Amino acid sequence: MKTETRKDEIINTASKLFKEKGYSAVTMRDLATAMGIKAASLYNHINSKQEILKAIIISIAEEFTNGMNTIIQSETSNISKLESIVTLHVNITANNTNGMASLNNDWMHLEDQLDYYLQLRNEYEDNFLNIIKEGISASEIKNSNPEIIMFSMLTTLRSLYLWIPKKEDLNANDLANSLSEVLIGGINN
Amino acid sequence: MKTETRKDEIINTASKLFKEKGYSAVTMRDLATAMGIKAASLYNHINSKQEILKAIIISIAEEFTNGMNTIIQSETSNISKLESIVTLHVNITANNTNGMASLNNDWMHLEDQLDYYLQLRNEYEDNFLNIIKEGISASEIKNSNPEIIMFSMLTTLRSLYLWIPKKEDLNANDLANSLSEVLIGGINN
DNA sequence: GTCTATAGCCCGATAGAC
DNA sequence: GTCTATCGGGCTATAGAC
Numbered sequence: 394m395k396t397e398t399r400k401d402e403i404i405n406t407a408s409k410l411f412k413e414k415g416y417s418a419v420t421m422r423d424l425a426t427a428m429g430i431k432a433a434s435l436y437n438h439i440n441s442k443q444e445i446l447k448a449i450i451i452s453i454a455e456e457f458t459n460g461m462n463t464i465i466q467s468e469t470s471n472i473s474k475l476e477s478i479v480t481l482h483v484n485i486t487a488n489n490t491n492g493m494a495s496l497n498n499d500w501m502h503l504e505d506q507l508d509y510y511l512q513l514r515n516e517y518e519d520n521f522l523n524i525i526k527e528g529i530s531a532s533e534i535k536n537s538n539p540e541i542i543m544f545s546m547l548t549t550l551r552s553l554y555l556w557i558p559k560k561e562d563l564n565a566n567d568l569a570n571s572l573s574e575v576l577i578g579g580i581n582n
Numbered sequence: 583m584k585t586e587t588r589k590d591e592i593i594n595t596a597s598k599l600f601k602e603k604g605y606s607a608v609t610m611r612d613l614a615t616a617m618g619i620k621a622a623s624l625y626n627h628i629n630s631k632q633e634i635l636k637a638i639i640i641s642i643a644e645e646f647t648n649g650m651n652t653i654i655q656s657e658t659s660n661i662s663k664l665e666s667i668v669t670l671h672v673n674i675t676a677n678n679t680n681g682m683a684s685l686n687n688d689w690m691h692l693e694d695q696l697d698y699y700l701q702l703r704n705e706y707e708d709n710f711l712n713i714i715k716e717g718i719s720a721s722e723i724k725n726s727n728p729e730i731i732m733f734s735m736l737t738t739l740r741s742l743y744l745w746i747p748k749k750e751d752l753n754a755n756d757l758a759n760s761l762s763e764v765l766i767g768g769i770n771n
Numbered sequence: 772g773t774c775t776a777t778a779g780c781c782c783g784a785t786a787g788a789c
Numbered sequence: 790g791t792c793t794a795t796c797g798g799g800c801t802a803t804a805g806a807c
Contacts, residue, residue, distance in 0.1 A: 395742065399772085413690070414606075414690060414691075415604055415606055415687070415688075415690075416607075417607035418605075418606035418691065419602075419803080420800065420801085421798080421800080421801060422643055422799085422800085422801095430772085430773065430774090431773070431774060431775085432801085432802090433773080433774070433775080433776090433802080433803080433804095434773045434774070436801095436802065436803075437772055437773075440802095440803090441801080441802080442801070445703060448607065472770055482772085484745075486637035493643045498604070498687055499604075501602065501603060501604075502603075502607065513787065514752075518595075524611075525730050529592070532771055533770065533771060534769050534770060534771065535767070535768075535769050535771055537760060537763055537764055538760050538764075539761045540749075541757075541761060541764055542764055542769050543693035544745050545738045545761065545765060548737055548738050548740075548744070548745075549733070549734045549737050549738055551737075552616050552740075552741070555737070556733050556737075558663055560729075562593035566595065568730075571727050571730045572734070573725060574726055575726055575727075575730055575731055576734060576736050576768075576769075577769055577770050578723050578724070578770060578771070579724075579765075579766055579767045579768020579770075580723050580726065580766055580768070581661060581722065581723060581767060581768075582721055582722060582723065582724055582765050588790085608785080609781080609782065610782080610783060611781085611783095612780085619790085619791065619792090620791065620792060620793080620794080621783085621784085622784080622785080622786095622791080622792070622794090623790065623792070624790055625783095625784065625785075627790085629784095630783080630784080631783065631784090639804075718783085754797045
């Protein structure tokens with residue numbers, strides 16, 4: 394565990410506040426108060442509010458891209474790849490629950506990095522969809538609408554940040570397994 | 583179809599803008615420009631920005647509550663009740679796609695009505711969870727973690743507003759059926 | 772590295788003419 | 790019902806003392 398710099402501290406505190414009220418509703422004064430300093434002092438460590446948002450969102454988006462690249466290169470069944478995606482989301486969300494809120498809800502407030510973020514997101518969804526389509530071709534997956542399958546899985550996984558904090562008792566492995574069971578196996582007897 | 587008053591027009595335009603940028607990032611000047619008038623003119627029809635948010639969110643939340651009350655009073659299997667919940671979400675979202683964004687993302691900016699909103703939401707989730715638990719007791723539903731089942735279904739359904747506008751070709755009935763199939767039946771062969 | 776003070780701008784909302 | 794003008798205040802960010 395690296396030492397947390399003052400800048401990291403600002404970013405982590407901001408993530409928490411952004412999760413509660415959203416980027417636009419959090420002021421630099423709110424953030425400074427939460428850190429126990431004055432707003433002007435923040436600017437000794439960061440250049441702008443926008444820079445904080447960028448730091449939060451882009452690093453997580455790149456984690457997803459890296460994780461997905463590893464998964465699509467692995468030589469396993471498509472069902473097993475979907476299980477790996479579930480685990481990827483559970484792990485990233487468990488490590489940065491607050492940041493996931495900004496990734497989901499505040500990405501449209503990115504300025505310079507908006508196009509880059511959208512590119513990463515589109516590539517991620519394309520890769521996800523391809524795994525499902527190949528799973529259907531290989532008869533591993535039921536012949537349902539592949540976009541509905543992806544939509545259903547992805548929106549559940551993207552909302553994990555809302556749910557993980559309430560279930561601190563559950564460990565990441567158990568959660569990933571239960572989720573895979575429900576998302577892939579369905580719920581009816 | 584009732585005639586749309588100027589106030590309705592403001593609320594509908596605001597819903598669209600709130601969906602794109604969130605309540606806090608949309609100014610009364612933005613809203614006025616989108617309507618082709620000046621900001622001051624809005625106040626001839628509404629009393630405050632907050633009143634617009636309240637009008638959007640509370641009416642939808644009450645629709646969900648009414649729909650759920652009908653479902654829990656119906657005498658059918660629990661699986662069939664879950665299918666009705668899927669249909670309820672698809673229908674409400676199809677009728678007010680933009681408003682669903684505020685319900686999901688801007689409820690925390692409610693002032694006077696925040697407690698009431700949270701009460702409706704908690705009751706809805708309690709009812710949803712009870713249907714799943716009774717389905718498990720009656721062996722209609724697999725004995726998985728009921729909260730994970732609800733979380734998975736509900737987050738998917740709550741995110742429909744992101745997805746329905748991209749699939750205008752699909753009609754509401756087909757979408758509800760496909761979704762029920764995936765959410766309840768799972769995806770693996 | 773934090774402070775006080777403040778620049779320059781935008782916010783929601785109101786007053787009152789037409 | 791819409792306009793122009795404006796109030797009082799909050800916003801991000803900077804300057805410069807300590």
